[in-house]
Amino acid sequence: MTEQNNSTTRTKPITRIFIGLGICVVAAGIYVMNGVYGNQTIETNQPVASETTKKRAIIIEASAQGDVAAMLAVDEPRQVPDHQFIAPDGSIKTIGDFKGKVLLVNLWATWCAPCREEMPAISDLQAQKSGEDFDVLTINIDRGGREKPEGFLNEIGVDNLPLYQDASMGIFNKLKKEGIAFGLPVTMLLDEDGFILASMNGPAHWSGDDALNYIDAAIASKDP
Numbered sequence: 144m145t146e147q148n149n150s151t152t153r154t155k156p157i158t159r160i161f162i163g164l165g166i167c168v169v170a171a172g173i174y175v176m177n178g179v180y181g182n183q184t185i186e187t188n189q190p191v192a193s194e195t196t197k198k199r200a201i202i203i204e205a206s207a208q209g210d211v212a213a214m215l216a217v218d219e220p221r222q223v224p225d226h227q228f229i230a231p232d233g234s235i236k237t238i239g240d241f242k243g244k245v246l247l248v249n250l251w252a253t254w255c256a257p258c259r260e261e262m263p264a265i266s267d268l269q270a271q272k273s274g275e276d277f278d279v280l281t282i283n284i285d286r287g288g289r290e291k292p293e294g295f296l297n298e299i300g301v302d303n304l305p306l307y308q309d310a311s312m313g314i315f316n317k318l319k320k321e322g323i324a325f326g327l328p329v330t331m332l333l334d335e336d337g338f339i340l341a342s343m344n345g346p347a348h349w350s351g352d353d354a355l356n357y358i359d360a361a362i363a364s365k366d367p
Contacts, residue, residue, distance in 0.1 A: 251328050257345065
């Protein structure tokens with residue numbers, strides 16, 4: 144497991160981060176393809192977060208308790224690199240296409256046991272909280288076609304999370320290079336302008352009271 148970059152996230156006690164997480168590590172040479180990122184370079188001309196956005200990340204972190212205590216506020220909120228992935232209708236999308244709401248972005252795979260356990264709760268969160276101010280975006284990174292992840296979602300009865308997919312794993316590799324991802328599942332909280340406010344490696348009970356309160360706090364923090 145790669146240590147998370149301390150310059151990327153605010154530090155919390157180690158027991159809040161790793162105990163009970165069950166992170167599915169993506170091993171180099173197996174899933175990360177020997178560290179080759181091709182043209183997945185970090186953009187240097189990304190918009191800079193305002194001081195208000197930075198303060199918002201800290202305010203929200205105070206609500207990261209219990210089941211979601213491992214959601215770490217970032218020191219320097221930044222927009223997610225505009226890597227492309229495939230929508231259910233075959234069109235090409237980026238995370239930037241979903242701006243306008245607080246967004247919980249989750250990367251998952253069928254071969255990741257913690258991801259499979261977490262998915263029903265994420266589906267419940269979407270059912271309870273999606274609306275004008277909030278949405279969930281899940282992106283599958285299974286290699287190959289859509290049959291396996293589609294079969295899994297059908298198996299567990301999830302029909303409210305469209306299957307967005309990046310079979311190249313480019314989005315994971317890019318986030319790994321930026322110090323955000325080191326295993327699966329990876330979850331990020333984004334503001335309405337696409338800036339990352341917090342991130343987490345490992346599963347959480349996203350339909351519990353702790354998660355619902357956290358999302359409520361993220362929405363309410365729009366005008367701190």
